[in-house]
Amino acid sequence: MHYQTESWNSYMSQKINITNDPLQHIERLASENAVVIFSISSCCMCHAVKRLLCGMGVNPTVYELDQDPMRGKEMEMALMMLLGNSCTPSVVPVVFIGGKLVGGMDRVMTSHINGSLVPLLKQAGALWL
């Protein structure tokens, strides 16, 4: 696996201004890297989406919400609101590419099958060919 997992401690020490609104926080995190995945470490669908992107040669930035004791829960709530009606029991995984929301596993897979994922990744600078 070649994705980097941000440790929250180092993150906190780097950033001085931490926005309190979880949604803004999510958007800030999402815009910092080409491919950002919000995940939960025990979720197997998150594992699948990580495998998919890594298998394509992408190096996504993964935030494990269950490993953030302070803000994890509220970020999860914010993501749920962002995604609208989530028919799955868990909102994660949520994928952002180039700062823009792509969605869950179904959206990622659909865009991959219809061929729109690769151009999106290239555009965001996550893939080079």
Place this chain on the structure above:
Amino acid sequence: MQGFKAAPSPTFNLTNSDMFCQSPFYLRDNEGNRNVTSSYADLGELEQVTAGGLHQESVADLSRSSMYTSTMMKPNNVPHFTNALPFGVLTTSLGSGEMGSSATDVVDTGQFMFQEVVQVNNSTITSTMVDVGNCGVLGNGHFENWGDSYLADHSLSQRTDTSTDVDTNDKYQFCEGRHESLIVAESGGVQSKGICHDQKALRRLAQNREAARESRQRKKAYVQQLENSRIKLAQLEQELKRERHQGSFVGSGVSGDQSQHANINGASLAFDMEYARWLEEHQRLINELRTAVNSHLGDNELRVRVDGVMGHYDKVFQLKLIGTKSDVFHMLSGMWKTPAERCFMWLGGFRSSELLKILGNHLEPLTDQHLLGICNLQQSSQEAEDALSQGLEALQQSLSDTLSSNCHGSTGSGNVADYMGQMATAMGKIAMLEIFVHQGDLLRQQTIHQLCRILTTRQAAQALLVMSDYMSRLQALSSLWSARPKS
């Protein structure tokens, strides 16, 4: 005249084998008929005493039949019984309605039943009487032999008071008669032969009573079970009828709610039936497409047919979504597919990358663009399948870890909580399985749609025909294999 109705104690549990269970309840009749009547079958041994009271000889009979009890009555003949519950079940029995209407009479008038247990041992006949009341009617001097189990303490003091009443009052004839037998019993503390015979008879009768009661309870339980089964059968039949009726609306799509309300078996059966119907319709549409292709119809006509087949494919994915939600294991098992198809199954359906490989070889000469498109499609579907497979493996591993933790086999209340927690976690993982199967179906659906998008109408029509023929051959192979002559 006081009357007594005998009633059994249904909840009376005797564990001490030395205890002689008498356990009849004698209810005071409101009318005051001094009948000793048996309301319950297991008191069959109890002789019906004619109205007009108990005579001495009948009382003696009663005593021998062991179905007697004694009531303790106040001199003014209003007995007050309170339940001191030596055996703990009297009040519950009272409330249990087994006493029938007479019970309510008894309760209403504030009269109580009590039960007497006659303990037969070598030396004494002891009786436990549940009474507190204010009388101890059973005569003078006999109580000494009745031992520690006798509860009514202050009634003892009244013994002497009422003993004369006992002797003289004809209402106490019964007790008096009983006293006679007891007098016989206690004289000298040695059991005469008559009493010995009585003991055996008493014991045998009590055992018979117990056996009869047990067999009645067993019968009751059995009848109850039969009733439940009958109701369940009626329910299942109704559900089946409902599912069949629902299946006729397969075109408009069965509402997910109704499938979920049916039980698991009903849902699996419903899916199987609807899938079979879908297959028939699919075959019909494919045949129409084939005639259209062979007769070289125009592209517009062909497009209509292709879209028809595609729309019909969407219906099966809708069916599968409902089926997965109601019974994911049935979908995963692939029992709704023929055996040969099942062999190639992946995550509850066909493997789209495989299908694309087959198509690549059998379509008309494709332009480079189309070929590239199909290759890309094949690659992306392969990648998606691999990702889902790995996610599924992780899920299986996680489920296995959950179920195998704390398998120490030790007992303890803490472990029960652990077990329940484990099960709850495992249930959550099974719910995750539903999502995986759904993603698999989504992948299949997307792949087919993308295929039709990148190909021309004619090519798409051909592709659909090739796919359908391949599936049909697998199905035919299954039939041939199952019908093969076995050596």
